[in-house]
Amino acid sequence: MNIRYITPFIEATQNAFLELLGSKPEALTPFLVRREEVLDWDISGVIGIAGEARGVVVLSFPRGLAQEITTILTGQMKTSVDDDVIDTVGELVNIIAGNAKRGLEEFKLMISLPSIVQGDSHQIGWPSGSVPIVGIPFTTPQGHFNLSVGLENIITV
Amino acid sequence: MASRFQKVLTNILRSGIQTTLEAEDEIRLLFINSIILVGFLALMVFALRDFFAGDHVYSLVTASLAFIVACLFFFIRWTKLVQVGLWFLPFLMAAFYGYLAASGGAGTSGALWSFSYPLVAIFLLGYRRGGLFTIGYVVFLGIVLFVPQLTPAWNMELDFKIRTIGTYVVISIFVVEFEYIRLQAQREIERGRKELAKTTDALLAEKSQTDGILHNIREGIFLVDEHLRIVGRHSDSLTQILDLDDETSWDFSTYFDGKLPEKEVQSLRDYLMMFFQSQVRPELLQTINPLETIKITTPRGRLKTLAFTFAAIKLEGRRFILASVRDDTLTAELNQKLKEEEDKAARQMRHLFQIIHVRPELLVQFLEDATDEIADINRRLKANSLQAQDDLMEAFYQGVHAVKGNAALIGLTSFSERVHDLENLVKDWRGKSPDWREILTLTIELSKIQAELEEIQALIQRMSTFQKEMANNTEPQDLVVMTVERAVQRLTAETGVQATLDLKDFVTDNLPSGHRKLVKDILVQFIRNSFVHGLEPAEERQARQKPLTGKIKIICQDRGPFLSISYQDDGRGLDPGRLRQTAIKKSLKNWDTRPDHEILALIFENGFSTAAEVSVHAGRGVGLGLVKTRVEASGGKVSVRSASGQGIAFDIELPKG
Numbered sequence: 117m118n119i120r121y122i123t124p125f126i127e128a129t130q131n132a133f134l135e136l137l138g139s140k141p142e143a144l145t146p147f148l149v150r151r152e153e154v155l156d157w158d159i160s161g162v163i164g165i166a167g168e169a170r171g172v173v174v175l176s177f178p179r180g181l182a183q184e185i186t187t188i189l190t191g192q193m194k195t196s197v198d199d200d201v202i203d204t205v206g207e208l209v210n211i212i213a214g215n216a217k218r219g220l221e222e223f224k225l226m227i228s229l230p231s232i233v234q235g236d237s238h239q240i241g242w243p244s245g246s247v248p249i250v251g252i253p254f255t256t257p258q259g260h261f262n263l264s265v266g267l268e269n270i271i272t273v
Numbered sequence: 274m275a276s277r278f279q280k281v282l283t284n285i286l287r288s289g290i291q292t293t294l295e296a297e298d299e300i301r302l303l304f305i306n307s308i309i310l311v312g313f314l315a316l317m318v319f320a321l322r323d324f325f326a327g328d329h330v331y332s333l334v335t336a337s338l339a340f341i342v343a344c345l346f347f348f349i350r351w352t353k354l355v356q357v358g359l360w361f362l363p364f365l366m367a368a369f370y371g372y373l374a375a376s377g378g379a380g381t382s383g384a385l386w387s388f389s390y391p392l393v394a395i396f397l398l399g400y401r402r403g404g405l406f407t408i409g410y411v412v413f414l415g416i417v418l419f420v421p422q423l424t425p426a427w428n429m430e431l432d433f434k435i436r437t438i439g440t441y442v443v444i445s446i447f448v449v450e451f452e453y454i455r456l457q458a459q460r461e462i463e464r465g466r467k468e469l470a471k472t473t474d475a476l477l478a479e480k481s482q483t484d485g486i487l488h489n490i491r492e493g494i495f496l497v498d499e500h501l502r503i504v505g506r507h508s509d510s511l512t513q514i515l516d517l518d519d520e521t522s523w524d525f526s527t528y529f530d531g532k533l534p535e536k537e538v539q540s541l542r543d544y545l546m547m548f549f550q551s552q553v554r555p556e557l558l559q560t561i562n563p564l565e566t567i568k569i570t571t572p573r574g575r576l577k578t579l580a581f582t583f584a585a586i587k588l589e590g591r592r593f594i595l596a597s598v599r600d601d602t603l604t605a606e607l608n609q610k611l612k613e614e615e616d617k618a619a620r621q622m623r624h625l626f627q628i629i630h631v632r633p634e635l636l637v638q639f640l641e642d643a644t645d646e647i648a649d650i651n652r653r654l655k656a657n658s659l660q661a662q663d664d665l666m667e668a669f670y671q672g673v674h675a676v677k678g679n680a681a682l683i684g685l686t687s688f689s690e691r692v693h694d695l696e697n698l699v700k701d702w703r704g705k706s707p708d709w710r711e712i713l714t715l716t717i718e719l720s721k722i723q724a725e726l727e728e729i730q731a732l733i734q735r736m737s738t739f740q741k742e743m744a745n746n747t748e749p750q751d752l753v754v755m756t757v758e759r760a761v762q763r764l765t766a767e768t769g770v771q772a773t774l775d776l777k778d779f780v781t782d783n784l785p786s787g788h789r790k791l792v793k794d795i796l797v798q799f800i801r802n803s804f805v806h807g808l809e810p811a812e813e814r815q816a817r818q819k820p821l822t823g824k825i826k827i828i829c830q831d832r833g834p835f836l837s838i839s840y841q842d843d844g845r846g847l848d849p850g851r852l853r854q855t856a857i858k859k860s861l862k863n864w865d866t867r868p869d870h871e872i873l874a875l876i877f878e879n880g881f882s883t884a885a886e887v888s889v890h891a892g893r894g895v896g897l898g899l900v901k902t903r904v905e906a907s908g909g910k911v912s913v914r915s916a917s918g919q920g921i922a923f924d925i926e927l928p929k930g
Contacts, residue, residue: 117717143709144658145665146716148651148723166576167568170613221534224568226576245617246727248720252713253658268613 117248117267118169124219125163125173126252128212129263133256136208137188141254141261149249149264151242157262158182158236159197161209163216164228171243171267173216173227175209181259188258197234206232242266285310288350296459298355304396305358309346313339331376338369363394363406367413375417384437387414391445400452407445414441493598496588499549501526501542504593514579514600516571525596532569548585548594555585566601578605624729627685628736635683640730642679646672647723654716666702669715673699676722688729692722751781753793760797761825764804772808772823772842779827784836788927791903792838796827798896799840799923807844807921817918819843836929841922847873847915873913877901 126143134140149155157176165171177185183194186204194201209230217227233240242249249266286306287299294302316339323332342365349358370390373383390410395403418434486508487494493511498504502524511517515528526542533541541563547553564581571577578601586595628636650672657665673696680689695718702711754776761774784792808823815821820843828839849869856875877897900923904911909927 117721119714119717122713122717145654145709146713147654147658148647148716148720226568226570229574246724246731248717248724250713250716250720252709 128215167225184258497594775826803842843920
């Protein structure tokens with residue numbers, strides 16, 4: 117795992133929120149995530165990474181924040197995680213992945229289209245083997261969310 | 274409507290024949306039907322006119338002729354026998370024209386009709402056969418005109434007669450000439466058409482070959498013009514390999530837009546443009562190909578590894594790049610996987626090497642401690658998000674330091690070096706409050722160390738599983754017994770001699786471990802001896818009234834200070850007479866007078882063998898000698914008993930100590 121692979125995702129996340137919701141989420145102290153750990157998130161967008169590094173980048177939101185974001189963006193009041201909420205989070209993660217792609221141009225890295233995982237305390241399918249995983253919490257006026265990265269270097273830099 | 278009228282007319286003129294005919298036959302068919310039609314109408318007109326003019330004979334003749342002509346038309350139409358019509362009509366017309374000429378016709382101008390005869394005859398039957406008719410008719414006409422008795426009805430001026438004949442001949446000559454030229458032209462056209470067809474066929478065959486290649490080849494092959502556009506035809510695989518949605522006139526260089534960094538796309542364009550400059554050497558261009566292997570995301574979002582090759586070609590004066598592309602995705606993925614595995618294996622090997630030198634209980638303790646330390650750091654990291662802690666970095670440092678120290682202490686050098694690097698990073702932040710960005714760097718490093726720790730744990734797990742698997746196996750079989758059994762099996766297979774092995778009194782529990790190898794080697798030697806010298810093949814045993822299968826028995830007994838091992842087989846045994854002869858031959862002292870038991874002991878002498886030839890198993894004369902030497906070296910004794918034809922027995926006594 118190389119920090120230079122992760123920074124584009126952090127910046128893309130912050131910019132996307134700033135543009136769409138008007139405030140820049142603040143990053144908090146990162147921590148280690150164990151692969152079997154179940155985090156208290158309700159909806160996640162998973163972006164696959166391949167190339168000189170292999171793994172996934174995951175954006176996880178609690179239910180409340182996901183609904184709040186959807187309310188702001190669609191103008192409809194959301195009180196449950198319905199298809200609109202899932203679509204909105206999917207679109208948001210899509211935008212973030214698209215922006216991050218630009219920041220990753222200098223590397224031999226490819227990123228997949230995001231897929232959405234939803235459900236109480238869902239688990240993320242991290243790459244097999246002992247892959248280092250780091251979580252970066254973000255805080256917004258609407259609540260916390262989390263960016264987790266599990267990457268394995270293939271070409272050692 | 275015009276086309277319908279045309280269809281009806283064509284049907285009438287072709288006598289209802291639908292199939293395509295040879296050009297020559299077609300012309301004749303159309304011609305005969307035209308003549309019939311025109312002739313029929315003309316004859317009917319004349320018949321009516323003559324009838325109303327009161328000339329009933331002429332009218333009847335003309336009408337009958339019209340009827341015959343009509344019959345001919347339907348005859349051809351029904352039977353499709355065009356040839357019959359072609360041959361019949363000239364006769365009919367010769368008769369009719371002759372009658373007209375002879376009778377003078379209306380206004381004594383009947384002879385004028387004769388001028389159309391060469392046209393009809395030659396066009397119907399060709400210039401050769403038609404020519405004969407023409408000549409025949411002119412002779413007939415001459416007779417009609419110049420023999421007065423034949424033309425009583427009228428008289429014609431001589432000049433007129435001569436001119437009539439002359440005109441007829443001139444017309445005939447021109448018609449023959451015309452027909453001849455027409456035929457030549459027709460043949461010429463036919464030949465040209467055939468040649469054209471042949472060329473077209475060849476071209477079509479060539480095209481279908483090219484098509485076949487372009488449809489089936491797995492590589493994408495295409496042409497690029499000087500505007501870097503893909504032009505002309507390309508192999509079918511191309512759209513699949515490049516994942517193109519729309520293949521109409523796309524730009525090869527824009528294909529890479531957004532897939533490669535802009536600078537690389539520009540240099541790719543520059544590279545491709547070099548193919549259109551004649552001064553650049555092709556070999557040089559090959560070596561600097563930037564697309565030799567390239568990883569890109571295709572327009573449909575698939576990740577591919579593609580390998581391109583380019584060559585400059587000239588077609589009709591224009592320069593093109595002949596490009597081919599191969600999909601190497603699978604190969605690349607495989608290589609990557611391989612490299613991944615290799616790296617991992619190397620790392621694990623390093624770990625393994627160090628782990629096996631560490632005492633297990635120390636290692637377990639270390640792993641527990643290290644996991645705890647890292648978990649503790651992580652707890653503080655997580656807590657820091659909620660409430661900033663002044664001592665976060667200090668705790669981070671101390672935790673990492675402890676892990677490093679412990680790893681170095683028990684000898685996990687490479688692991689401790691990794692941790693040491695992290696320690697150096699953290700050291701600089703002691704007593705400070707770095708922002709999340711700096712902490713992220715440290716966290717990433719920590720996560721790598723945690724991953725490595727997990728790897729070590731997994732490795733130990735595997736080793737212990739392995740150990741357990743081994744331990745769970747049923748009591749390992751005694752190695753001596755196993756070796757003996759295997760030796761019998763192998764020699765049975767090699768010599769074809771059958772023998773059973775009796776080990777029921779072969780108790781190896783009290784065999785001192787120091788003697789195991791010796792006993793094993795000795796027994797293998799004896800077994801070899803039995804199979805090569807002692808045990809007979811089945812036929813020989815039958816002749817001697819022995820059981821067909823030979824028997825080997827080994828006994829091992831505990832006799833206080835000594836261990837007694839007895840080996841027996843029921844083979845030929847030793848022949849003292851033969852031994853004595855061998856001894857005499859090798860002139861080993863004066864053996865002919867020695868007693869038998871001394872003779873038997875000879876087999877333990879090095880270099881003494883009765884085998885005729887040296888093989889893997891026998892003949893070197895060292896086997897039994899070696900047994901004796903080694904038994905005596907360990908303080909024991911060996912002796913041999915034998916009854917010729919009954920078998921042999923070796924007795925060994927070994928001191929236990």
